[in-house]
Amino acid sequence: VEEHLIxxxxxxxxxxxxxxxFIGKLRVRQHTAVGVNENGxxxxxxxxxxxxxxxxxxxxxxxxxxxxxxxxxxxxxKEYSTFFFPGFIDTHIHASQYPNSGIFGxxxxxxxxxxxxxxxxxxxxxxxxxxKVYTKVxxxxxxxxxxxxxxxxxxxxxxxxxxxxxCSERGQRALIGKVCMDRNSPDTYQESTHESLESSxxxxxxxxxxxxxxxxxxxxxxxxxxxxxxxxxxxxxxxxQSYDNLHIQTHLSENLKEIDWVKELFPDxxxxxxxxxxxxxxxxxxxxxxxxxxxxxxxxLIKTAGAGVAHCPIANTxxxxxxxxxxxxxxxxxxxxxxxxxxxxxxxxxxxTARQAHLVSRHLSMKFEDEVDKDHMKLSVxxxxxxxxxxxxxxxxxxxKLGTFDVGxxxxxQLININSEYDPVDIFHWQVPSENNDSFTMEEIISKWFFNxxxxxxxxxxxxxxxxx
Ligand code: GUN
Ligand code: FE
Numbered sequence: 263v264e265e266h267l268i269x270x271x272x273x274x275x276x277x278x279x280x281x282x283x284f285i286g287k288l289r290v291r292q293h294t295a296v297g298v299n300e301n302g303x304x305x306x307x308x309x310x311x312x313x314x315x316x317x318x319x320x321x322x323x324x325x326x327x328x329x330x331x332x333x334x335x336x337x338x339x340k341e342y343s344t345f346f347f348p349g350f351i352d353t354h355i356h357a358s359q360y361p362n363s364g365i366f367g368x369x370x371x372x373x374x375x376x377x378x379x380x381x382x383x384x385x386x387x388x389x390x391x392x393x394k395v396y397t398k399v400x401x402x403x404x405x406x407x408x409x410x411x412x413x414x415x416x417x418x419x420x421x422x423x424x425x426x427x428x429c430s431e432r433g434q435r436a437l438i439g440k441v442c443m444d445r446n447s448p449d450t451y452q453e454s455t456h457e458s459l460e461s462s463x464x465x466x467x468x469x470x471x472x473x474x475x476x477x478x479x480x481x482x483x484x485x486x487x488x489x490x491x492x493x494x495x496x497x498x499x500x501x502x503q504s505y506d507n508l509h510i511q512t513h514l515s516e517n518l519k520e521i522d523w524v525k526e527l528f529p530d531x532x533x534x535x536x537x538x539x540x541x542x543x544x545x546x547x548x549x550x551x552x553x554x555x556x557x558x559x560x561x562x563l564i565k566t567a568g569a570g571v572a573h574c575p576i577a578n579t580x581x582x583x584x585x586x587x588x589x590x591x592x593x594x595x596x597x598x599x600x601x602x603x604x605x606x607x608x609x610x611x612x613x614x615t616a617r618q619a620h621l622v623s624r625h626l627s628m629k630f631e632d633e634v635d636k637d638h639m640k641l642s643v644x645x646x647x648x649x650x651x652x653x654x655x656x657x658x659x660x661x662x663k664l665g666t667f668d669v670g671x672x673x674x675x676q677l678i679n680i681n682s683e684y685d686p687v688d689i690f691h692w693q694v695p696s697e698n699n700d701s702f703t704m705e706e707i708i709s710k711w712f713f714n715x716x717x718x719x720x721x722x723x724x725x726x727x728x729x730x731x
Contacts, residue, residue, distance in 0.1 A: 272305070272325070273298045273727055275334045275673070276314040278345040279307075280708065281666040282648035285592060289666075290704050296346075297321055298673040302726030307669055334729075335677070343681035348666055349409025349674040349723065350612035351654030354511070354551040354572035354601025356414040357399045357425055358383045358392075358441075362605040371517040371581050374606070376448065383416040383441070384451040392421035393428075399610065400432045404731050406611040407676035407720040410435040410654070410664060412511055412549055412572070412601075414483055417441050417453050419461035423468045430475040433730035435674065437509055437658070439483030440465045444494045459497045466505060477726060479509060481549075486513035487524050487537045499542030509547045509658070511572075512538065515560070516552035517583045535560035544569050547659045551601055552577070553591070554584040561594050570597035570657030573649060575618040577606030585626045588619065588649070589639050597661075599654030600646075613715060616646040620712075643712045644705075677722040680711055687714045 275296045281289050295317035297306040308317035314333055318325060325331060335344070362378050369377055386392040396415075403411055413429075413436055415422040422440040429436040442458040453461070466480040482498045484490045502508040515521055515534050524534045531537045535556065538544045546568030553571045556564075564571070573586050591598050600615045601607070609615060620641050627639035641649075655665030663672050680687045687710050689702060702710070711719060723731035 269326075269330065271300050271330045271332075272318070272322075273332045273334060273673075274314045274318050274336075275346065275675075277335045279667050280345050280704075281348050282644055282652055283666050283668075284652070285645055285648045286642065287648075288644045288705065288708065291667075296667060296673070298727040300727075302672050302728065304667060304669050304671050304673050307667065344677055344679045344721075346667070346675050347407070347678050348651040348664075349676055349725065350407045350650050351599060351658065351664065352403060352408045352411040352602050352610075352612055352615075353549055353570070353599040353654045353657045354414075354574055355399075355403070355411050355604050355610065356606075357396055357604075358386050358414065358416045359605035360395055360399045360402075360610065363610065364608045365605070366580055366608075369581065371520055371583060371606075372523075374581055379605070380448050380451045384448075386416050386421050387418045389421055389424060392416075392418075392424055396421075396425045396428045399604075400428055400434055402610045404432065404434055404723055405717045405720065406613065407678075407717075407723060408434070408610075408612055409674040409676070409723060409725045410437075410658070410660075412437040412439070412481060412509075412658065414439050414441055414485075414511070417443060417451065417458070417461075419464050422465050426465070426469050426473055426478050430473055430478050433477075433725050433728060435477040435664075435672075435725050437479045437481040437511070438465070438469065439481040439511055441483050441485050442494060442498060443485040443489035444491050446489045455491055455494045455497065458494055459501065462498065462501060466501075466508070480505075481509040481511050484510070484512050484543065486516075486520070487534065488520065488527060492541060495538075495541035495543055502542075502545065502547075507545060507547055509549070510543055510545060511549040511551070512543065514538065514550040514553050515555045516578070517581070518555065521555060533557060533560050533563075535563050539563050539567070549657055551603065552583065552586065554578055554586045556587075561591065561596060565594055565596050568597075568659075570599060570659070572601035572603075572657060573598050573619060574601040574603035574607055574615075575622040576609060576615055577601075577603035579618065579622060580608060581606055585622050587626065588623060588641060597653065597656040598649055599657035600650045611717070612650045613712070616650045617713060619649060620646045643709050647708070647712065673724055673727040675724045676720045678711060678715070678719050679721045680707065680715070680719055686716055686718060687711050 548569040652665030
Protein backbone atom coordinates (compact mmCIF):
# COMPACT_ATOMS: atom_id res chain seq x y z
CA VAL A 263 0.00 0.00 0.00
CA GLU A 264 1.27 3.42 -0.84
CA GLU A 265 2.37 5.43 2.16
CA HIS A 266 -0.15 8.23 1.72
CA LEU A 267 -3.05 5.77 2.11
CA ILE A 268 -2.08 4.65 5.62
CA UNK A 269 -4.40 6.25 8.16
CA UNK A 270 -6.16 8.27 5.46
CA UNK A 271 -9.88 8.79 5.92
CA UNK A 272 -12.19 7.79 3.14
CA UNK A 273 -15.89 7.95 2.32
CA UNK A 274 -17.51 5.24 0.25
CA UNK A 275 -20.75 6.07 -1.55
CA UNK A 276 -22.77 3.13 -2.81
CA UNK A 277 -25.72 2.74 -5.14
CA UNK A 278 -26.77 3.82 -8.62
CA UNK A 279 -24.70 6.59 -10.23
CA UNK A 280 -26.10 8.40 -13.26
CA UNK A 281 -24.29 11.10 -15.24
CA UNK A 282 -23.78 12.52 -18.77
CA UNK A 283 -20.09 12.35 -19.78
CA PHE A 284 -20.80 13.93 -23.18
CA ILE A 285 -23.76 15.42 -25.00
CA GLY A 286 -26.43 12.84 -25.71
CA LYS A 287 -24.86 10.17 -23.49
CA LEU A 288 -26.62 8.90 -20.36
CA ARG A 289 -24.33 6.70 -18.27
CA VAL A 290 -25.99 4.48 -15.66
CA ARG A 291 -23.81 2.54 -13.25
CA GLN A 292 -25.56 0.28 -10.74
CA HIS A 293 -24.29 -1.45 -7.61
CA THR A 294 -21.39 0.95 -7.78
CA ALA A 295 -19.01 2.06 -5.05
CA VAL A 296 -17.36 5.49 -5.27
CA GLY A 297 -14.47 6.26 -2.91
CA VAL A 298 -13.78 9.87 -1.95
CA ASN A 299 -10.69 11.08 -0.09
CA GLU A 300 -10.38 13.82 2.53
CA ASN A 301 -9.89 16.43 -0.17
CA GLY A 302 -13.25 15.55 -1.70
CA UNK A 303 -11.65 13.93 -4.73
CA UNK A 304 -12.92 10.66 -6.20
CA UNK A 305 -10.17 8.04 -5.80
CA UNK A 306 -11.89 4.88 -7.02
CA UNK A 307 -15.06 3.77 -8.77
CA UNK A 308 -16.08 0.12 -8.88
CA UNK A 309 -19.13 -0.94 -10.86
CA UNK A 310 -21.26 -4.01 -10.29
CA UNK A 311 -19.90 -4.87 -6.89
CA UNK A 312 -22.14 -6.62 -4.40
CA UNK A 313 -20.89 -4.65 -1.44
CA UNK A 314 -18.89 -1.41 -1.06
CA UNK A 315 -16.45 -3.17 1.33
CA UNK A 316 -15.16 -5.28 -1.54
CA UNK A 317 -14.32 -2.22 -3.62
CA UNK A 318 -12.71 -0.49 -0.67
CA UNK A 319 -10.43 -3.40 0.23
CA UNK A 320 -9.40 -3.69 -3.37
CA UNK A 321 -8.34 -0.04 -3.26
CA UNK A 322 -6.59 -0.34 0.08
CA UNK A 323 -6.34 -3.83 1.67
CA UNK A 324 -4.84 -2.45 4.90
CA UNK A 325 -7.45 0.18 5.63
CA UNK A 326 -8.89 0.34 9.13
CA UNK A 327 -12.58 0.02 8.27
CA UNK A 328 -13.80 0.85 11.77
CA UNK A 329 -11.87 4.07 12.28
CA UNK A 330 -11.18 5.54 8.90
CA UNK A 331 -14.13 4.73 6.69
CA UNK A 332 -17.59 6.21 6.43
CA UNK A 333 -20.15 4.40 4.29
CA UNK A 334 -22.92 6.42 2.66
CA UNK A 335 -26.10 4.79 1.40
CA UNK A 336 -24.65 1.32 2.08
CA UNK A 337 -28.11 -0.21 2.31
CA UNK A 338 -29.59 1.15 -0.89
CA UNK A 339 -32.73 -0.94 -0.60
CA LYS A 340 -34.69 -0.27 -3.73
CA GLU A 341 -32.91 -0.53 -7.03
CA TYR A 342 -34.38 2.54 -8.70
CA SER A 343 -35.78 4.57 -5.84
CA THR A 344 -32.59 6.58 -5.30
CA PHE A 345 -29.67 7.51 -7.50
CA PHE A 346 -26.68 9.84 -7.32
CA PHE A 347 -26.57 12.55 -9.97
CA PRO A 348 -23.81 15.20 -10.38
CA GLY A 349 -24.61 18.49 -8.66
CA PHE A 350 -26.09 21.05 -11.02
CA ILE A 351 -23.94 23.92 -12.26
CA ASP A 352 -25.61 27.32 -12.66
CA THR A 353 -23.34 29.31 -14.96
CA HIS A 354 -25.33 32.56 -14.63
CA ILE A 355 -27.37 33.80 -11.68
CA HIS A 356 -27.91 37.26 -10.14
CA ALA A 357 -28.08 36.55 -6.39
CA SER A 358 -29.10 40.17 -5.81
CA GLN A 359 -32.19 39.89 -8.02
CA TYR A 360 -33.73 36.95 -6.16
CA PRO A 361 -36.53 39.02 -4.52
CA ASN A 362 -37.82 39.91 -8.02
CA SER A 363 -38.15 36.28 -9.18
CA GLY A 364 -41.41 36.06 -11.10
CA ILE A 365 -41.82 39.82 -11.50
CA PHE A 366 -41.14 41.19 -14.97
CA GLY A 367 -44.55 41.91 -16.52
CA UNK A 368 -44.35 42.62 -20.24
CA UNK A 369 -40.99 44.38 -20.11
CA UNK A 370 -38.04 43.69 -22.37
CA UNK A 371 -34.40 43.87 -21.33
CA UNK A 372 -33.63 47.60 -21.25
CA UNK A 373 -36.85 48.81 -19.59
CA UNK A 374 -36.78 45.75 -17.29
CA UNK A 375 -33.33 46.86 -16.08
CA UNK A 376 -34.45 50.41 -15.24
CA UNK A 377 -37.90 49.54 -13.92
CA UNK A 378 -37.18 46.49 -11.75
CA UNK A 379 -33.55 45.57 -11.58
CA UNK A 380 -31.38 48.61 -10.85
CA UNK A 381 -33.58 49.82 -7.94
CA UNK A 382 -33.54 46.36 -6.33
CA UNK A 383 -29.78 45.97 -6.70
CA UNK A 384 -29.23 49.45 -5.21
CA UNK A 385 -31.27 48.47 -2.12
CA UNK A 386 -28.85 45.65 -1.27
CA UNK A 387 -26.26 48.18 -0.14
CA UNK A 388 -28.06 47.74 3.20
CA UNK A 389 -26.13 44.80 4.66
CA UNK A 390 -29.07 43.44 6.64
CA UNK A 391 -31.15 43.19 3.45
CA UNK A 392 -28.21 41.70 1.56
CA UNK A 393 -27.72 39.13 4.31
CA LYS A 394 -31.35 38.00 4.12
CA VAL A 395 -31.46 37.84 0.32
CA TYR A 396 -28.10 36.12 -0.16
CA THR A 397 -28.74 33.53 2.57
CA LYS A 398 -32.04 32.66 0.94
CA VAL A 399 -30.54 32.35 -2.56
CA UNK A 400 -27.85 29.94 -1.42
CA UNK A 401 -30.41 27.90 0.53
CA UNK A 402 -32.74 27.75 -2.49
CA UNK A 403 -30.15 26.82 -5.08
CA UNK A 404 -28.69 24.14 -2.79
CA UNK A 405 -32.09 22.61 -2.13
CA UNK A 406 -32.50 22.39 -5.91
CA UNK A 407 -29.21 20.52 -6.25
CA UNK A 408 -26.94 23.37 -7.45
CA UNK A 409 -23.47 22.61 -6.14
CA UNK A 410 -21.66 25.30 -8.18
CA UNK A 411 -22.94 28.74 -9.19
CA UNK A 412 -21.46 31.77 -10.96
CA UNK A 413 -23.08 34.65 -9.07
CA UNK A 414 -23.47 38.34 -9.85
CA UNK A 415 -24.06 40.47 -6.76
CA UNK A 416 -24.30 44.30 -7.07
CA UNK A 417 -21.80 47.13 -7.50
CA UNK A 418 -21.32 47.22 -3.71
CA UNK A 419 -18.11 45.52 -2.47
CA UNK A 420 -19.10 45.08 1.21
CA UNK A 421 -22.25 43.08 0.53
CA UNK A 422 -20.40 41.16 -2.19
CA UNK A 423 -17.87 40.02 0.41
CA UNK A 424 -20.78 39.03 2.62
CA UNK A 425 -22.14 36.85 -0.20
CA UNK A 426 -18.75 35.13 -0.57
CA UNK A 427 -18.73 34.46 3.19
CA UNK A 428 -22.29 33.07 3.13
CA CYS A 429 -21.45 30.65 0.29
CA SER A 430 -18.31 29.54 2.08
CA GLU A 431 -20.09 28.96 5.40
CA ARG A 432 -22.91 27.05 3.73
CA GLY A 433 -20.44 24.99 1.68
CA GLN A 434 -21.52 25.79 -1.87
CA ARG A 435 -18.91 26.04 -4.61
CA ALA A 436 -19.21 29.52 -6.08
CA LEU A 437 -17.73 32.19 -8.29
CA ILE A 438 -18.57 35.60 -6.85
CA GLY A 439 -18.58 38.74 -8.96
CA LYS A 440 -19.08 42.34 -7.93
CA VAL A 441 -20.97 44.04 -10.77
CA CYS A 442 -18.98 46.70 -12.64
CA MET A 443 -20.83 49.54 -14.41
CA ASP A 444 -19.44 53.06 -14.78
CA ARG A 445 -21.86 54.62 -17.28
CA ASN A 446 -25.48 54.60 -18.47
CA SER A 447 -26.59 53.77 -14.95
CA PRO A 448 -29.14 55.63 -12.78
CA ASP A 449 -27.89 58.31 -10.32
CA THR A 450 -28.84 56.12 -7.40
CA TYR A 451 -26.85 53.15 -8.67
CA GLN A 452 -23.53 54.05 -10.22
CA GLU A 453 -19.80 54.07 -9.63
CA SER A 454 -16.79 55.73 -11.23
CA THR A 455 -14.28 53.81 -13.32
CA HIS A 456 -11.76 54.09 -10.51
CA GLU A 457 -14.21 52.92 -7.84
CA SER A 458 -15.24 49.98 -9.99
CA LEU A 459 -11.66 48.76 -10.48
CA GLU A 460 -10.64 49.43 -6.87
CA SER A 461 -13.60 47.64 -5.36
CA SER A 462 -13.15 44.69 -7.74
CA UNK A 463 -9.59 44.39 -6.50
CA UNK A 464 -10.80 44.69 -2.89
CA UNK A 465 -13.24 41.78 -3.36
CA UNK A 466 -10.55 39.61 -4.99
CA UNK A 467 -8.16 40.31 -2.12
CA UNK A 468 -10.85 39.46 0.44
CA UNK A 469 -11.70 36.14 -1.24
CA UNK A 470 -8.09 35.13 -1.77
CA UNK A 471 -6.40 36.39 1.38
CA UNK A 472 -9.10 36.58 4.05
CA UNK A 473 -11.72 33.97 3.16
CA UNK A 474 -9.17 31.49 1.74
CA UNK A 475 -11.76 28.85 0.80
CA UNK A 476 -10.63 26.99 -2.34
CA UNK A 477 -14.29 26.47 -3.31
CA UNK A 478 -14.90 30.23 -3.55
CA UNK A 479 -13.40 32.01 -6.56
CA UNK A 480 -13.53 35.66 -7.58
CA UNK A 481 -14.92 36.47 -11.03
CA UNK A 482 -14.62 39.83 -12.78
CA UNK A 483 -18.06 41.08 -13.77
CA UNK A 484 -18.38 43.91 -16.31
CA UNK A 485 -22.20 44.00 -16.44
CA UNK A 486 -22.43 44.42 -20.24
CA UNK A 487 -20.88 46.70 -22.84
CA UNK A 488 -23.56 49.46 -22.65
CA UNK A 489 -22.77 50.18 -18.97
CA UNK A 490 -18.98 49.80 -19.22
CA UNK A 491 -16.54 52.41 -20.52
CA UNK A 492 -13.57 51.36 -22.63
CA UNK A 493 -11.27 52.33 -19.72
CA UNK A 494 -13.19 50.08 -17.33
CA UNK A 495 -13.07 47.09 -19.70
CA UNK A 496 -9.36 47.60 -20.37
CA UNK A 497 -8.73 47.91 -16.63
CA UNK A 498 -10.63 44.72 -15.86
CA UNK A 499 -8.74 42.87 -18.58
CA UNK A 500 -5.47 43.97 -16.98
CA UNK A 501 -6.73 42.93 -13.57
CA UNK A 502 -7.67 39.47 -14.90
CA GLN A 503 -4.18 39.03 -16.30
CA SER A 504 -2.43 40.35 -13.20
CA TYR A 505 -4.14 37.63 -11.15
CA ASP A 506 -3.15 34.81 -13.48
CA ASN A 507 -6.18 34.71 -15.78
CA LEU A 508 -9.17 35.29 -13.49
CA HIS A 509 -12.66 34.20 -14.52
CA ILE A 510 -14.77 36.88 -16.26
CA GLN A 511 -18.55 37.01 -16.74
CA THR A 512 -20.75 39.34 -18.74
CA HIS A 513 -23.87 39.51 -20.93
CA LEU A 514 -23.73 39.27 -24.72
CA SER A 515 -26.22 39.67 -27.55
CA GLU A 516 -29.40 39.17 -25.55
CA ASN A 517 -31.83 41.62 -27.13
CA LEU A 518 -32.03 43.43 -30.51
CA LYS A 519 -32.32 46.95 -29.04
CA GLU A 520 -29.33 46.24 -26.83
CA ILE A 521 -27.34 45.13 -29.89
CA ASP A 522 -28.25 48.35 -31.78
CA TRP A 523 -27.20 50.38 -28.76
CA VAL A 524 -23.82 48.64 -28.64
CA LYS A 525 -23.33 49.42 -32.34
CA GLU A 526 -23.92 53.13 -31.58
CA LEU A 527 -21.65 53.12 -28.54
CA PHE A 528 -18.79 51.24 -30.24
CA PRO A 529 -18.80 52.30 -33.92
CA ASP A 530 -15.24 51.01 -34.34
CA UNK A 531 -16.08 47.44 -33.36
CA UNK A 532 -17.33 45.05 -36.02
CA UNK A 533 -19.77 43.31 -33.67
CA UNK A 534 -20.94 43.12 -30.06
CA UNK A 535 -18.60 40.15 -29.48
CA UNK A 536 -15.78 42.17 -31.06
CA UNK A 537 -16.18 44.77 -28.26
CA UNK A 538 -15.24 42.19 -25.61
CA UNK A 539 -12.54 40.78 -27.87
CA UNK A 540 -10.97 44.22 -28.50
CA UNK A 541 -10.92 45.11 -24.81
CA UNK A 542 -9.35 41.83 -23.74
CA UNK A 543 -12.35 40.28 -22.02
CA UNK A 544 -12.75 37.24 -24.27
CA UNK A 545 -10.69 34.45 -22.66
CA UNK A 546 -10.99 30.72 -22.02
CA UNK A 547 -12.37 31.63 -18.60
CA UNK A 548 -15.08 34.02 -19.82
CA UNK A 549 -18.77 33.19 -19.34
CA UNK A 550 -21.05 34.89 -21.87
CA UNK A 551 -24.72 34.95 -20.86
CA UNK A 552 -27.50 34.66 -23.48
CA UNK A 553 -25.80 34.84 -26.94
CA UNK A 554 -29.19 34.81 -28.64
CA UNK A 555 -28.43 36.76 -31.82
CA UNK A 556 -24.83 35.93 -32.76
CA UNK A 557 -23.47 36.12 -36.32
CA UNK A 558 -21.18 33.39 -37.66
CA UNK A 559 -18.01 35.49 -37.24
CA UNK A 560 -19.00 36.13 -33.62
CA UNK A 561 -19.41 32.40 -32.96
CA UNK A 562 -15.96 31.91 -34.49
CA LEU A 563 -14.43 34.57 -32.20
CA ILE A 564 -15.97 32.91 -29.14
CA LYS A 565 -14.83 29.48 -30.18
CA THR A 566 -11.28 30.63 -30.90
CA ALA A 567 -11.06 32.35 -27.51
CA GLY A 568 -12.38 29.21 -25.79
CA ALA A 569 -15.04 31.26 -23.97
CA GLY A 570 -18.28 29.59 -22.84
CA VAL A 571 -21.96 30.40 -23.26
CA ALA A 572 -24.49 30.45 -20.40
CA HIS A 573 -27.77 29.49 -22.06
CA CYS A 574 -30.63 31.15 -20.17
CA PRO A 575 -33.82 29.83 -21.79
CA ILE A 576 -36.24 31.07 -19.10
CA ALA A 577 -34.97 34.65 -19.19
CA ASN A 578 -34.76 34.68 -22.99
CA THR A 579 -38.44 33.73 -23.17
CA UNK A 580 -39.67 35.82 -20.22
CA UNK A 581 -38.06 39.03 -21.51
CA UNK A 582 -38.97 38.05 -25.11
CA UNK A 583 -35.33 38.28 -26.16
CA UNK A 584 -35.34 35.31 -28.55
CA UNK A 585 -34.18 31.72 -28.84
CA UNK A 586 -30.52 30.87 -28.46
CA UNK A 587 -29.34 28.49 -31.15
CA UNK A 588 -27.80 25.99 -28.72
CA UNK A 589 -27.37 23.09 -31.15
CA UNK A 590 -25.53 25.28 -33.62
CA UNK A 591 -23.17 26.57 -30.92
CA UNK A 592 -22.44 23.00 -29.83
CA UNK A 593 -21.93 21.84 -33.43
CA UNK A 594 -19.45 24.70 -33.90
CA UNK A 595 -17.49 23.52 -30.86
CA UNK A 596 -18.52 26.23 -28.38
CA UNK A 597 -18.93 25.22 -24.72
CA UNK A 598 -22.50 25.70 -23.52
CA UNK A 599 -23.97 25.41 -20.01
CA UNK A 600 -27.21 26.51 -18.37
CA UNK A 601 -27.97 29.67 -16.40
CA UNK A 602 -31.09 30.34 -14.36
CA UNK A 603 -30.43 34.10 -14.81
CA UNK A 604 -32.50 34.92 -11.75
CA UNK A 605 -34.47 37.22 -11.98
CA UNK A 606 -34.63 37.62 -15.75
CA UNK A 607 -35.39 33.93 -15.21
CA UNK A 608 -38.13 33.23 -12.65
CA UNK A 609 -36.71 29.97 -11.29
CA UNK A 610 -33.54 29.32 -9.31
CA UNK A 611 -33.66 25.63 -10.28
CA UNK A 612 -31.37 24.22 -12.97
CA UNK A 613 -33.78 21.30 -13.39
CA UNK A 614 -36.55 23.76 -14.34
CA THR A 615 -34.10 25.64 -16.58
CA ALA A 616 -33.08 22.40 -18.33
CA ARG A 617 -36.76 21.64 -18.92
CA GLN A 618 -37.23 25.08 -20.50
CA ALA A 619 -34.10 24.58 -22.64
CA HIS A 620 -35.75 21.42 -23.92
CA LEU A 621 -38.99 23.27 -24.77
CA VAL A 622 -37.29 26.32 -26.31
CA SER A 623 -35.32 24.03 -28.61
CA ARG A 624 -38.63 22.65 -29.88
CA HIS A 625 -39.94 26.15 -30.59
CA LEU A 626 -36.73 26.86 -32.46
CA SER A 627 -37.08 23.62 -34.43
CA MET A 628 -40.53 24.71 -35.67
CA LYS A 629 -38.84 27.53 -37.58
CA PHE A 630 -36.93 25.05 -39.76
CA GLU A 631 -38.44 23.63 -42.94
CA ASP A 632 -36.26 20.61 -43.40
CA GLU A 633 -37.29 17.57 -41.34
CA VAL A 634 -33.69 16.58 -40.59
CA ASP A 635 -32.90 20.12 -39.36
CA LYS A 636 -36.10 20.22 -37.32
CA ASP A 637 -35.09 17.06 -35.55
CA HIS A 638 -31.48 18.07 -35.08
CA MET A 639 -32.40 21.37 -33.36
CA LYS A 640 -34.22 19.57 -30.56
CA LEU A 641 -32.36 19.03 -27.31
CA SER A 642 -33.15 15.69 -25.70
CA VAL A 643 -33.68 15.22 -21.97
CA UNK A 644 -30.16 13.83 -21.76
CA UNK A 645 -28.72 16.75 -23.78
CA UNK A 646 -30.35 19.24 -21.41
CA UNK A 647 -29.08 17.38 -18.33
CA UNK A 648 -25.60 17.40 -19.85
CA UNK A 649 -25.81 21.20 -20.24
CA UNK A 650 -26.76 21.49 -16.55
CA UNK A 651 -23.75 19.44 -15.40
CA UNK A 652 -20.71 18.62 -17.59
CA UNK A 653 -21.59 21.37 -20.09
CA UNK A 654 -21.60 23.93 -17.28
CA UNK A 655 -18.32 22.56 -15.92
CA UNK A 656 -16.73 23.07 -19.34
CA UNK A 657 -18.03 26.65 -19.48
CA UNK A 658 -16.29 27.36 -16.16
CA UNK A 659 -13.12 25.76 -17.54
CA UNK A 660 -13.45 23.14 -14.80
CA UNK A 661 -14.49 20.25 -17.03
CA UNK A 662 -11.71 18.05 -15.69
CA LYS A 663 -12.75 18.63 -12.05
CA LEU A 664 -16.57 18.83 -12.10
CA GLY A 665 -19.61 17.59 -14.01
CA THR A 666 -19.49 13.77 -13.81
CA PHE A 667 -18.44 10.95 -11.49
CA ASP A 668 -14.90 10.08 -12.59
CA VAL A 669 -11.67 9.34 -10.75
CA GLY A 670 -9.78 12.59 -10.16
CA UNK A 671 -12.92 14.75 -10.09
CA UNK A 672 -14.51 16.42 -7.08
CA UNK A 673 -17.42 14.60 -5.47
CA UNK A 674 -20.14 17.25 -5.99
CA UNK A 675 -23.37 15.30 -6.00
CA GLN A 676 -27.05 15.19 -5.25
CA LEU A 677 -28.99 12.12 -4.14
CA ILE A 678 -32.28 11.91 -6.03
CA ASN A 679 -35.17 10.02 -4.48
CA ILE A 680 -38.14 9.28 -6.69
CA ASN A 681 -40.14 7.34 -4.18
CA SER A 682 -40.73 9.72 -1.29
CA GLU A 683 -44.02 10.44 0.44
CA TYR A 684 -44.55 13.77 -1.31
CA ASP A 685 -42.92 12.67 -4.50
CA PRO A 686 -43.99 14.75 -7.52
CA VAL A 687 -42.51 12.17 -9.89
CA ASP A 688 -44.82 9.51 -8.52
CA ILE A 689 -43.36 6.50 -10.28
CA PHE A 690 -43.84 3.62 -7.96
CA HIS A 691 -47.51 4.10 -7.27
CA TRP A 692 -48.32 3.17 -10.83
CA GLN A 693 -45.83 0.43 -11.29
CA VAL A 694 -47.58 -2.80 -12.08
CA PRO A 695 -46.29 -5.50 -9.73
CA SER A 696 -44.43 -7.99 -11.84
CA GLU A 697 -41.75 -10.57 -11.38
CA ASN A 698 -38.82 -8.36 -12.34
CA ASN A 699 -40.53 -5.06 -11.50
CA ASP A 700 -39.21 -3.19 -14.51
CA SER A 701 -42.23 -1.34 -15.93
CA PHE A 702 -40.10 1.76 -16.60
CA THR A 703 -36.66 1.81 -18.18
CA MET A 704 -33.95 3.93 -16.56
CA GLU A 705 -34.30 6.45 -19.43
CA GLU A 706 -38.01 6.73 -18.72
CA ILE A 707 -37.43 7.23 -15.01
CA ILE A 708 -34.91 9.99 -15.73
CA SER A 709 -37.39 11.57 -18.11
CA LYS A 710 -40.15 11.51 -15.50
CA TRP A 711 -37.80 13.13 -12.99
CA PHE A 712 -36.71 15.71 -15.60
CA PHE A 713 -40.25 16.89 -16.36
CA ASN A 714 -42.02 16.39 -13.03
CA UNK A 715 -39.29 16.50 -10.40
CA UNK A 716 -38.44 19.33 -8.02
CA UNK A 717 -36.52 20.01 -4.80
CA UNK A 718 -38.55 17.35 -2.96
CA UNK A 719 -36.63 14.77 -4.99
CA UNK A 720 -33.21 16.19 -4.08
CA UNK A 721 -32.83 14.66 -0.64
CA UNK A 722 -29.09 15.19 -0.03
CA UNK A 723 -26.31 17.31 -1.50
CA UNK A 724 -22.51 16.96 -1.20
CA UNK A 725 -19.82 19.40 -2.26
CA UNK A 726 -16.20 18.28 -2.16
CA UNK A 727 -17.37 15.05 -0.52
CA UNK A 728 -18.97 16.91 2.42
CA UNK A 729 -22.70 16.61 2.96
CA UNK A 730 -24.25 20.07 3.07
CA UNK A 731 -27.92 19.18 2.66
N1 GUN B 1 -27.94 42.68 -19.23
C1 GUN B 1 -27.35 43.57 -18.40
N2 GUN B 1 -27.68 43.34 -17.12
C2 GUN B 1 -28.51 42.29 -17.12
C3 GUN B 1 -29.18 41.56 -16.10
O1 GUN B 1 -29.09 41.86 -14.90
N3 GUN B 1 -29.91 40.50 -16.49
C4 GUN B 1 -30.04 40.14 -17.80
N4 GUN B 1 -30.78 39.10 -18.12
N5 GUN B 1 -29.44 40.81 -18.79
C5 GUN B 1 -28.67 41.87 -18.45
FE1 FE C 1 -28.18 38.02 -16.43
